Amino acid sequence: MEPRRPSHNIPGPGVAHSIRLDSSGVSRIPASLSVPSGAPPPSSAIMSSLAADFQNDHSFNSLSSLQSNATPDLLNTEMRSIDLGPPQQQCFKLIDEKEELQVKNSGELLKKMGCSRDKGLQVKVVSIFGNTGEGKSYTLNQIFFGGAEVFKTSGTQTSCTMGVWAAYDPANKALVLDTEGMLGISTTSKQRKRLLLKVLAVSDVIIYRTRAERLNTDMYKFLAEASRAYTKYFRSDLEAVARRAECECIFGPPVFIFHDTRHTEILTGDIGQGPEEVLKENFRKQDLKIDGFNSLHYVGERHGAADTDFRRIRKAVIDELRNNTVRSPRQPKIVLDMLQTINRKFSGDIHSSEPAFPDEYFTCTSVCSSCNARCSLFMNHTTHDDGPNEHFTERQCKYHHRFDNKVYLCRKCDTEAERSVVVPKTSSSKDNTWLGLAKYAWSGYVLECEKCGIIYRNRQYWYGNESPSNSVVREEYQHVWPGSIMGTEAHAGRQMLEGVAALGSALSTISSPPARVMSSWLTNQVNPAYWKPNHLCTHCHMCKEALTTIHHCRKCGEGFCDECSDAKMPVPEMGWGDEPVRVCRKCKQHRCEANAAAESPEVEYDWNGDENTVRARQVSEVISGTLATAIRYPLLKMKESTRPSYWVPDEEIIQCLVCKRDFGPKLVLHHCRACGKGVCDDCSPTQRPVKERGWDYPVRVCNNCIK
Numbered sequence: 001m002e003p004r005r006p007s008h009n010i011p012g013p014g015v016a017h018s019i020r021l022d023s024s025g026v027s028r029i030p031a032s033l034s035v036p037s038g039a040p041p042p043s044s045a046i047m048s049s050l051a052a053d054f055q056n057d058h059s060f061n062s063l064s065s066l067q068s069n070a071t072p073d074l075l076n077t078e079m080r081s082i083d084l085g086p087p088q089q090q091c092f093k094l095i096d097e098k099e100e101l102q103v104k105n106s107g108e109l110l111k112k113m114g115c116s117r118d119k120g121l122q123v124k125v126v127s128i129f130g131n132t133g134e135g136k137s138y139t140l141n142q143i144f145f146g147g148a149e150v151f152k153t154s155g156t157q158t159s160c161t162m163g164v165w166a167a168y169d170p171a172n173k174a175l176v177l178d179t180e181g182m183l184g185i186s187t188t189s190k191q192r193k194r195l196l197l198k199v200l201a202v203s204d205v206i207i208y209r210t211r212a213e214r215l216n217t218d219m220y221k222f223l224a225e226a227s228r229a230y231t232k233y234f235r236s237d238l239e240a241v242a243r244r245a246e247c248e249c250i251f252g253p254p255v256f257i258f259h260d261t262r263h264t265e266i267l268t269g270d271i272g273q274g275p276e277e278v279l280k281e282n283f284r285k286q287d288l289k290i291d292g293f294n295s296l297h298y299v300g301e302r303h304g305a306a307d308t309d310f311r312r313i314r315k316a317v318i319d320e321l322r323n324n325t326v327r328s329p330r331q332p333k334i335v336l337d338m339l340q341t342i343n344r345k346f347s348g349d350i351h352s353s354e355p356a357f358p359d360e361y362f363t364c365t366s367v368c369s370s371c372n373a374r375c376s377l378f379m380n381h382t383t384h385d386d387g388p389n390e391h392f393t394e395r396q397c398k399y400h401h402r403f404d405n406k407v408y409l410c411r412k413c414d415t416e417a418e419r420s421v422v423v424p425k426t427s428s429s430k431d432n433t434w435l436g437l438a439k440y441a442w443s444g445y446v447l448e449c450e451k452c453g454i455i456y457r458n459r460q461y462w463y464g465n466e467s468p469s470n471s472v473v474r475e476e477y478q479h480v481w482p483g484s485i486m487g488t489e490a491h492a493g494r495q496m497l498e499g500v501a502a503l504g505s506a507l508s509t510i511s512s513p514p515a516r517v518m519s520s521w522l523t524n525q526v527n528p529a530y531w532k533p534n535h536l537c538t539h540c541h542m543c544k545e546a547l548t549t550i551h552h553c554r555k556c557g558e559g560f561c562d563e564c565s566d567a568k569m570p571v572p573e574m575g576w577g578d579e580p581v582r583v584c585r586k587c588k589q590h591r592c593e594a595n596a597a598a599e600s601p602e603v604e605y606d607w608n609g610d611e612n613t614v615r616a617r618q619v620s621e622v623i624s625g626t627l628a629t630a631i632r633y634p635l636l637k638m639k640e641s642t643r644p645s646y647w648v649p650d651e652e653i654i655q656c657l658v659c660k661r662d663f664g665p666k667l668v669l670h671h672c673r674a675c676g677k678g679v680c681d682d683c684s685p686t687q688r689p690v691k692e693r694g695w696d697y698p699v700r701v702c703n704n705c706i707k
Helices: 043-053 063-069 072-081 106-113 136-144 189-201 218-242 275-285 311-322 331-344 411-415 432-444 492-526 585-597 610-639
Strands: 092-094 124-129 165-169 174-179 205-210 255-261 296-302 406-411 446-449 453-457 473-477 569-570 580-585 686-690 697-700
Touching: 106 165, 106 331, 124 136, 124 189, 136 165, 136 174, 136 205, 136 311, 165 331, 174 189, 189 218, 205 218, 205 311, 218 331, 255 311, 275 296, 296 311, 406 411, 411 473, 453 610, 569 585, 580 585, 610 697
Parallel strands: 124 174, 124 205, 205 255, 255 296
Antiparallel strands: 092 165, 165 174, 406 473, 446 453, 569 580, 686 697
16 A cells, blocks of 8 residues: 655745744744754745745734744744645655556656756755664655655554655755665565665665664675675666766765664774774675775764754765765656666566575576576566577586486587587588488497587497597586577487488389379279279369369269368268268268258168179278378387487477467478477478588578578
């Protein structure tokens, strides 16, 4: 639930408001705005704002004397009874708890800041951090808004700030950001902490608020890790945005540690040493670095039973805002562009459970399946326009037989600082298919380097052949990232099968004319007597198209094409029994019309067939079907056994990788030789060598890999 908007209290400097006098004619300020004992009087900006509202009302002539002659104690007493209307200065949600920006563009940001007319406005960004319940919102109200509750405060156990809220201080031209406290109860604590670091990265002044009696390691670790995240992940992107906007480069922001104690002494240094030096020494003792910050400041207040005095922290922060020697003000549009850039680059869920902060907050969530190493590139880099599309980590991988993630590097090239991957294959790039198969059958697979040529043959000698890893290659294990397909072992079996298939295709082409004549003569011998002879069936009896494959209608015996004879029905009158058999569409239509005209649902037909010839044809069809099944089964087993290890198994492929159509009888499955995934014929028309997979001659490659 979002915090409610403040409905009363004094607005920020320069904001219009109404004041009501009491019965004595003296202006009164509510008790919530009273200045603590010893606190400075209201700023001149507030008093000027009050005076501006009274200029048009003669009953408020006493304001000038109140402003010039009243002492701080008198002001504290007399200003207790003023009843202020709702302030115009309000906070607005800049980023929600899901890290989503709530401001679409710079125009909307200026409107919410109340500066829509000031197009040339330049501001500095101030943000506050600390643990939940430390009074961060109250601190910002005291420093920038005279104590008015611009940022919501709450006395309950529930956090009143969710996400990042913003308000504009016109007196100091500061865009003030109030953040959600750390160590709060949340199921997405890692995402919330990453959000804090992104806000810290775009800030010009950082306030770390702590009410711990003693500075603890949480503060030191958070600041050190924030410094590392700023330097390693944010700085380059922020500088790129600054260069595009033609403004000065971004240096690290200064940090103010506001330490508020009640019982213990604040941090003090030894003689000649300030508290900042003590802080830096504490960082060094814990081996923590804060190189990403421009400077480190300490403001300590011990208040005892009294209220906290904010004068010193207010002066220190405002003086830093007015100092433009290190960080200059910039347009709100540039601030918004910076937030959008790093928010687009670093977003999404954090799945890792390892305490690897801050790397796990900003690096890719992909993990190697073989060694569990995490990708060290930035989050969302695979979808980022300027980022790499492949994962990377400096950690060495280990071999896993399930993924077959071993690769061979030519040892000679490796000694010369060149990386040359060699893949076991059936033949060298200079051998044709038939000669390569013959050499493979005699001397085994071959390892060929593009620079050194053939460096190894599996069975080069009658005996004493050494393993390649002992002599000519160096083994290396590749990371197995999600979606990647590994496997570089020799797929000689598949190459052999494709070579034999090519040889068989060539032989079938040469012998197809006499084989076709012989097949036609044999089938004519077992065709029923009423069938039209094959040599007379040159064109389809129905559509008149030329026939390449002849189908006979079991009813009329004429020759048809596949489409015109795709109907089925029982033809017992011709000797085919009661089982449905192939018939032409015309005979099927006549049967349906006859059944509809007859009184009984099925018409009885007289026997007209030749039992011997029909039975011979039935036997030949059974034998041919059985032989086809018997031949197809070992071929399928052979194809599966020779499947390269990086190919996706056929049973796991449902649709084409490119066009997403489902495979079936009308859409044949093929494998891309580059990625090993299933594609259809239309999506893999190109052939080219894939040497990294051991295919030296042109093979099928899908359109995705070609691109």
